[in-house]
Amino acid sequence: MRLATWNVNSLKVRLPQLLDWLAQSGADVACLQETKLEDGQFPRAELQAAGYAAAFSGQKTYNGVAIVARSTLEDVSIGFPQEQKRVIAATVDGVRVVCVYCPNGQAVGSDKYEYKLQWFAQLRAWLKEELSRHARLAVLGDFNVAPEDRDVHDPKAWEGQVHVSEPERAAFRGLLELGLGDAFRLFPQPEKSFSWWDYRRMAFRRNAGLRIDQILLSEPLAQRCTACTIDKAPRRHERPSDHTPVLADVA
DNA sequence: ATGGCTACGATCCGTAGA
Numbered sequence: 001m002r003l004a005t006w007n008v009n010s011l012k013v014r015l016p017q018l019l020d021w022l023a024q025s026g027a028d029v030a031c032l033q034e035t036k037l038e039d040g041q042f043p044r045a046e047l048q049a050a051g052y053a054a055a056f057s058g059q060k061t062y063n064g065v066a067i068v069a070r071s072t073l074e075d076v077s078i079g080f081p082q083e084q085k086r087v088i089a090a091t092v093d094g095v096r097v098v099c100v101y102c103p104n105g106q107a108v109g110s111d112k113y114e115y116k117l118q119w120f121a122q123l124r125a126w127l128k129e130e131l132s133r134h135a136r137l138a139v140l141g142d143f144n145v146a147p148e149d150r151d152v153h154d155p156k157a158w159e160g161q162v163h164v165s166e167p168e169r170a171a172f173r174g175l176l177e178l179g180l181g182d183a184f185r186l187f188p189q190p191e192k193s194f195s196w197w198d199y200r201r202m203a204f205r206r207n208a209g210l211r212i213d214q215i216l217l218s219e220p221l222a223q224r225c226t227a228c229t230i231d232k233a234p235r236r237h238e239r240p241s242d243h244t245p246v247l248a249d250v251a
Numbered sequence: 252a253t254g255g256c257t258a259c260g261a262t263c264c265g266t267a268g269a
Contacts, residue, residue: 061259104268199256
């Protein structure tokens with residue numbers, strides 16, 4: 001089973017790229033973030049024609065998450081109560097799939113930063129509950145945290161900044177402490193592997209990025225995980241998302 | 252010096268992202 005996550009930064013703009021990528025990547029399940037679409041605008045028919053069912057929770061302009069899958073999506077849940085549409089979960093082929101779009105946090109010390117830390121505490125509590133019911137659980141998404149310095153192109157320049165600050169990293173580790181593993185770090189990886197690059201200053205060409213999109217696997221899934229990779233190809237397209245997909249294979 | 256892109260929904264600039 002091939003699981004994937006991709007912050008598409010507007011599904012309306014990126015739908016053609018998503019359909020191409022689904023056909024090429026072999027993804028069985030794809031978690032999408034920043035769809036920026038109300039549910040009535042979700043391109044259900046286009047995805048269905050491509051062979052994917054979908055569960056989605058969206059809003060206009062901001063946020064919005066979706067899970068698309070070749071198999072049936074069962075027991076769909078929109079996660080913990082919230083105005084911002086950032087969490088959706090479904091069971092696919094016996095795997096509990098949780099799609100998250102964690103808050104950005106804007107700047108350390110801002111109201112949005114405090115919201116981000118509180119949000120992670122809520123997510124942790126909610127995931128703990130989900131894990132008690134689902135041994136085979138995967139959390140995929142844009143966590144907006146680079147867990148370690150090796151996930152940052154220039155750790156010195158980023159030191160203490162939002163996405164790498166110690167409280168954010170502690171919040172991320174708090175999720176791992178529930179018994180989840182960062183699939184990407186289960187395997188040897190190339191140095192300077194990132195999943196996001198700023199649109200400005202030719203950041204992608206300079207590989208000035210962050211690894212802020214992750215796939216977390218519960219122990220039974222981590223033991224069966226055979227690969228985890230970042231697919232940089234979509235970031236090279238015309239009009240790309242600033243994020244690129246991350247994939248994990250689970251036997 | 253603190254911007255630089257991109258998407259969006261509002262107007263022809265502001266907000267947000269990371």
